[in-house]
Amino acid sequence: MKTGTIKQILLITDGCSNYGDDPIAMATLANEQGIAVNVIGVMEQDVMDQKSMQEIEGIAASGGGVSQIVYAKQLSQTVQMVTRKAMTQTLQGVVNKQLKEILGNDMTIEELPPDKRGEVVEVVDELGETANLQVLILVDTSASMKHKLPTVKEALLDLSLSMNARMGNNLFSVYAFPGNKKDVEKLLDWTPKLESLTSVFSKLTPGGITPTGPAIQEAIVQFNKKRSIRGLLSRDDEFFEESV
Numbered sequence: 001m002k003t004g005t006i007k008q009i010l011l012i013t014d015g016c017s018n019y020g021d022d023p024i025a026m027a028t029l030a031n032e033q034g035i036a037v038n039v040i041g042v043m044e045q046d047v048m049d050q051k052s053m054q055e056i057e058g059i060a061a062s063g064g065g066v067s068q069i070v071y072a073k074q075l076s077q078t079v080q081m082v083t084r085k086a087m088t089q090t091l092q093g094v095v096n097k098q099l100k101e102i103l104g105n106d107m108t109i110e111e112l113p114p115d116k117r118g119e120v121v122e123v124v125d126e127l128g129e130t131a132n133l134q135v136l137i138l139v140d141t142s143a144s145m146k147h148k149l150p151t152v153k154e155a156l157l158d159l160s161l162s163m164n165a166r167m168g169n170n171l172f173s174v175y176a177f178p179g180n181k182k183d184v185e186k187l188l189d190w191t192p193k194l195e196s197l198t199s200v201f202s203k204l205t206p207g208g209i210t211p212t213g214p215a216i217q218e219a220i221v222q223f224n225k226k227r228s229i230r231g232l233l234s235r236d237d238e239f240f241e242e243s244v
Contacts, residue, residue: 005132006090008218010083011059012075012152013140015041016052017212020183023055028215035223037063037216038086042077042148043071059212065089067068072148076155079100080162083135091131132169136222138215139187141176146206153201160194173222174200177215178208184218190226 009030017023027037032104041056053069060067068088072076139145139152162169171190174197179185189202 005134006083006087007223008065008083008086008090008133008135008149009035009037009063009216010079010135010137011037011039011138011140011212011216012042012079012155013039013056013210013212014052014144014148015136015140015142015210016049017210019209019211019214021213021217023212023216024058024062024223026213026220027059027065029063030216030220031064033220033223035063035220036065036086038065038082039063039066040071040075040077040082041067042145042152044148045082055212059216063216070159072151075148075151076158079155079159083159083163087131087133102194129166130168132171133163133166134171134190134223134226135173136219137172138184138212139174139176139220140212141178141206142203142210143207149204149206153197156194156197164192174206175215175218175222176204177211183209183211183214 030037035058039056039060041052056069057067059065066089068082068083130175137147137156141149144150156172160170160172163172170192172188172192172194173186173190174188174194175184175186176187180203187204188194188196
């Protein structure tokens with residue numbers, strides 16, 4: 001079954017956006033372009049306010065992705081869980097679409113007989129291990145995230161180890177918002193290895209605004225830019241190689 005490449009934006013934040021375009025509108029735009037937007041809301045001991053929670057859920061819902069509120073100490077397992085859950089959700093959508101084409105009706109995986117449903121779930125699981133994956137990670141570096149950034153770094157390194165165990169190709173890139181000199185700053189260009197982040201986080205200076213909308217918009221631009229470069233290099237290549 002041909003699935004192409006699974007594209008995800010993974011947004012890690014602890015609060016509400018307060019600058020730039022509406023992040024929910026930007027997430028809708030990403031989803032329309034085949035990019036799922038997943039959001040992890042990071043708490044410490046305090047409870048996240050209702051407005052922030054609504055925004056996190058709204059971004060993920062509009063972006064066709066997954067959202068999760070979590071304490072900082074549980075971040076590592078949550079980053080892996082959200083990434084994999086979103087992959088499964090995307091693949092189920094692909095399978096459901098192909099089921100409709102084959103069966104000529106609106107039948108979904110859930111409506112299949114138990115034995116057939118089990119077979120399809122196995123296919124989805126297998127695709128989750130073999131499909132190509134591209135994840136652009138957006139890290140909130142506003143002032144309130146200062147003490148959480150070391151945990152974010154650990155979580156991303158764990159994600160790299162987990163994803164590298166897959167058979168499919170992985171590519172990651174990481175952007176911070178706000179950056180040191182602009183709203184969104186590239187920390188790590190596309191690479192299969194998140195270990196490269198080790199030296200980057202120490203250079204971050206947390207503080208300032210929370211431009212979540214502009215961050216998602218920049219992520220869309222980067223996906224589109226990569227697609228354009230790939231098309232120039234090879235019309236037949238399904239995956240964007242690290243060397244580009």
